Amino acid sequence: MNVVVCVKQIPDPAAPGALKPDTHTLDRSGKLIMDDSDNYGVEMALQLASGEGDEVTLVSMAPGGETSGLRTGLAMGAAKAILISDDALAGSDALGTAKVLAAAIGRANPDLVVMATESTDGYTGTLPVQVAELMGLPSVTFAKAIKVDGSSVSVERQTEAGYDEVTVPMPAVVTVTAGVVEPRYPSFKGIMAAKSKPVDNLTVADLGIDASQVGAAGAGQEITSVAPAEARGAGEIVVDEGDGAQRIVAFLEQLKVV
Amino acid sequence: MAIDKIWVLAEHADGAPTPVTLELLTEARTVGSTVEAVAWGPDVAALAAPLGEYGATTVYDVGDIGDVLPGVPVAAAMAELIKGGNAPDAILFAQSYEGRDIAGRLSAKLDKPVLTNVTGLVASDGGLSSEHPIFGGNEIVTAKFTGGGPGIFVIRAKSFAAEPGGGGAATVTAAAVPDVAATNTAKVVARHVEERSGPKLDEAAVVVSGGRGLGDAANYEWIEELAKLLHGAAGASRAIVDAGWVPYSHQVGQTGKTVKPNVYVACGISGATQHLVGMKGSKNIVAINKDQEAPIFSVVDVGIVGDVHKVLPALIEQLKAKG
Numbered sequence: 001m002n003v004v005v006c007v008k009q010i011p012d013p014a015a016p017g018a019l020k021p022d023t024h025t026l027d028r029s030g031k032l033i034m035d036d037s038d039n040y041g042v043e044m045a046l047q048l049a050s051g052e053g054d055e056v057t058l059v060s061m062a063p064g065g066e067t068s069g070l071r072t073g074l075a076m077g078a079a080k081a082i083l084i085s086d087d088a089l090a091g092s093d094a095l096g097t098a099k100v101l102a103a104a105i106g107r108a109n110p111d112l113v114v115m116a117t118e119s120t121d122g123y124t125g126t127l128p129v130q131v132a133e134l135m136g137l138p139s140v141t142f143a144k145a146i147k148v149d150g151s152s153v154s155v156e157r158q159t160e161a162g163y164d165e166v167t168v169p170m171p172a173v174v175t176v177t178a179g180v181v182e183p184r185y186p187s188f189k190g191i192m193a194a195k196s197k198p199v200d201n202l203t204v205a206d207l208g209i210d211a212s213q214v215g216a217a218g219a220g221q222e223i224t225s226v227a228p229a230e231a232r233g234a235g236e237i238v239v240d241e242g243d244g245a246q247r248i249v250a251f252l253e254q255l256k257v258v
Numbered sequence: 259m260a261i262d263k264i265w266v267l268a269e270h271a272d273g274a275p276t277p278v279t280l281e282l283l284t285e286a287r288t289v290g291s292t293v294e295a296v297a298w299g300p301d302v303a304a305l306a307a308p309l310g311e312y313g314a315t316t317v318y319d320v321g322d323i324g325d326v327l328p329g330v331p332v333a334a335a336m337a338e339l340i341k342g343g344n345a346p347d348a349i350l351f352a353q354s355y356e357g358r359d360i361a362g363r364l365s366a367k368l369d370k371p372v373l374t375n376v377t378g379l380v381a382s383d384g385g386l387s388s389e390h391p392i393f394g395g396n397e398i399v400t401a402k403f404t405g406g407g408p409g410i411f412v413i414r415a416k417s418f419a420a421e422p423g424g425g426g427a428a429t430v431t432a433a434a435v436p437d438v439a440a441t442n443t444a445k446v447v448a449r450h451v452e453e454r455s456g457p458k459l460d461e462a463a464v465v466v467s468g469g470r471g472l473g474d475a476a477n478y479e480w481i482e483e484l485a486k487l488l489h490g491a492a493g494a495s496r497a498i499v500d501a502g503w504v505p506y507s508h509q510v511g512q513t514g515k516t517v518k519p520n521v522y523v524a525c526g527i528s529g530a531t532q533h534l535v536g537m538k539g540s541k542n543i544v545a546i547n548k549d550q551e552a553p554i555f556s557v558v559d560v561g562i563v564g565d566v567h568k569v570l571p572a573l574i575e576q577l578k579a580k581g
Contacts, residue, residue: 013531017393024399095371120532123512124374125353126412129329129362138443139329141359144506154447157327158506159355160271162452166327168444177513179500220371220405224387229398232557235543237550240564245572248523248544249580251560255542257464257488257521258580 001054001148003045004110005078006101006131008035009062009069010121017121023216024223025091026121032062034069037116039183040176042073045114047181048148055079057108061089061100067199074194075186082108086203091216094122098130100214103207106135112153113173117142132173139173140166144180261386263346264290265336265408267357268297268309268317275308277461278352280420282413283312286350287423289381294346295428298323298332303430310428312420318433329359330442331435336360337367338436340408348386348409361412373401374412386411394531394553395538415460416518416539452507457491459508464490465519465540467510468498469533471526471547471566475503480570481525487577493517493537495527511536526566529554546570 009032011017018027034042045056058073058081070081082104089100105113113132118125132139144163145156152169158177168174186194204211212218238247252258264286269276275283279295286293293313297305298320309317320335336349349364351357353374365372378389380400387402388411403409459465466488468481478498485492493515494508510517511533522540527533529545529552537543538557545554546562546569555561562569 019392019399093371094374095365095369098366118513124372125358126362126365126372126374129359130366130372133333133363133366133441136440138441139359140327140444141329142355157355159449160507162450162505162507164446164450165448166444166446172444177506178496179502179506221373221401221403223399223401225400226392227398227400229391229395232538232543233559235555235558235561237555237558237561237563239550240546240562240569242568244546244562244564244569245576247560247562248546248569248573249576251542251544252488252521255521258577 001049001051001112002108002110003049003054003056003112003114004105004108005038005041005045005056005058005073006105006113006115007038007042007058007060007070007073008119009033009060009066010035010119013120019226023091024226028063032066032069034072035116035120037118037120037178038073040178040180041114041116042076042078043181043183044146044176046077048112048146057082057110059101059104059108061085061097063090065201070199071194072186074197075190076184077190080197081199082202083199084202084204084207088204088211088215091219092214093219093221094124094127095130096214096218098127098134099209100204100207102131102134103209104202105131111170113137113171115173115175117175117177128173128175137171137173138168140168141175143174143176146174146176146180261290261347261381261384263292263294265346265349266293266295266314267349267351267360268295268305268314269352269354269356270297270299270305273304275305276352277420278354278415280312281416281418282350282352283309283314284420284423285379285418287313289379289386290348294318296320296332296336296433298328306427306430310425311422313423313425314428315425317428317430319430320433320435323435325445325447326442327359327444327446328356329363330438333360333363333367334438335433335435336364339433340368345408347407348411351410351412353412353414358412361410365410368408370405370408370410371403372410372412373403376411376413377417379411391535394534415516452505456486456489459491459493459510460515460517462491463519464488464521465493465510465517466490466523466525467493467495467527468525469495469527470497472498473567478503480574483574484523484570487574488521490519495533524554525570527554528552529557
């Protein structure tokens with residue numbers, strides 16, 4: 001079984017985020033790491049594709065030939081990666097990105113495509129279904145458990161009320177939530193092996209995509225302004241000296257909640 | 259892109275439109291002149307009255323889709339109406355499970371972009387701009403579509419207040435699903451409902467949430483007990499949902515539910531961006547956290563710098579004593 005996992009390489013969320021002053025798009029010029037949300041997808045894929053002849057391929061789109069996040073996924077155990085890096089992609093919106101990823105994923109001829117439900121930095125949460133639609137594949141989003149049954153996949157899909165059991169024939173796109181599995185830490189051996197695993201570098205032209213369809217040129221949306229949100233008034237912050245609970249009770253009484 | 263006609267994806271549960279559907283219809287009335295709804299299910303006609311009351315003049319009835327997930331057939335039916343010359347200027351979706359699935363499919367079908375995480379809409383210069391909180395809601399980005407419509411907006415719950423407009427029942431018009439056999443193959447084989455006592459998380463007047471600071475899954479009992487004493491609902495940060503302490507249905511935040519209760523009590527939650535986005539709109543916020551530098555303290559009305567292991571049991575005891 002061939003499983004493709006889409007991996008997003010993002011600015012470290014621990015560092016304060018910044019927007020580029022001219023385009024108001026997220027500044028991705030610093031060091032990039034693998035989105036933590038993708039740890040779960042990579043782990044899930046590795047567990048599902050653990051048989052003889054099974055293979056996990058990572059697919060990522062990132063500026064400047066960035067591979068540091070991909071190496072994390074390769075160190076966890078993925079066999080190879082496809083990286084699409086092209087100056088023409090700067091400023092792509094979710095649909096433009098979906099077009100690029102769909103074309104690249106198609107090259108790996110997957111039985112199953114696993115993605116995070118949403119990224120940590122952009123969190124649009126629509127890209128996986130856009131990819132599925134562009135590839136003509138069915139999709140199941142918000143998976144909290146996945147099992148492969150012969151030629152189909154069974155998914156426990158989160159709902160407002162609990163969860164649904166959903167089955168879908170392969171090939172299919174499935175998005176996973178954080179917590180679906182416990183991601184492994186790359187071993188030292190894995191980290192060393194990752195250095196020599198193949199990364200296929202592609203451009204927009206390699207994928208046969210017209211550059212006007214992607215990047216800022218293809219994005220059908222623009223940011224017109226950025227302004228600070230209305231701030232909440234400063235609250236009262238007290239260090240608990242054994243009277244913390246009392247202070248909360250007094251506040252709740254003032255609000256007539258108790 | 260002048261805004262005349264707006265569509266709202268009408269989701270429903272237990273025979274009534276969901277609260278966010280009514281919020282979107284109300285907002286659609288404000289920014290557009292004609293509001294229409296799209297719904298699916300075996301008895302869409304039963305929704306004609308409530309959807310009409312909140313502003314829809316027509317409801318397009320996709321019909322009974324059976325056991326399949328709605329993303330594929332509903333998006334296909336909408337695309338068919340649009341290609342048939344019935345295009346709205348904007349389409350509003352709730353940022354829900356089905357809303358995102360349908361919006362994403364429709365976006366790819368129409369080759370039109372999507373704007374997600376919308377918390378405000380502004381009609382200006384004959385077009386529609388949308389507001390999006392970023393960096394934990396500290397800044398608001400305003401965005402607009404640059405090409406022709408329809409503009410697809412995916413909107414967070416509780417961004418607008420729902421108010422009936424007094425309209426009569428909407429006209430029900432059938433919307434056919436074209437042949438989508440190749441992709442329409444994800445089938446629901448069983449549904450599981452998690453038991454819940456007390457009010458719903460996103461409708462409760464009081465929400466008490468717990469995070470990593472609780473230290474142990476067993477301590478989530480304090481959160482449930484406090485919520486019960488305050489007639490509220492128990493919530494959770496993403497960290498403890500990921501850790502498997504509580505089910506996902508309790509999660510408050512970007513990936514979980516947006517709540518706007520009268521009182522929000524955050525216990526042992528540091529206040530990551532992910533969490534703040536989902537609860538910052540609460541009327542009154544109380545937090546207990548041992549780290550004075552925790553970002554949660556930037557949004558509180560009352561903040562207690564202390565150990566939840568001491569403050570929570572004391573709080574529960576004092577509230578019990580009050581009866």
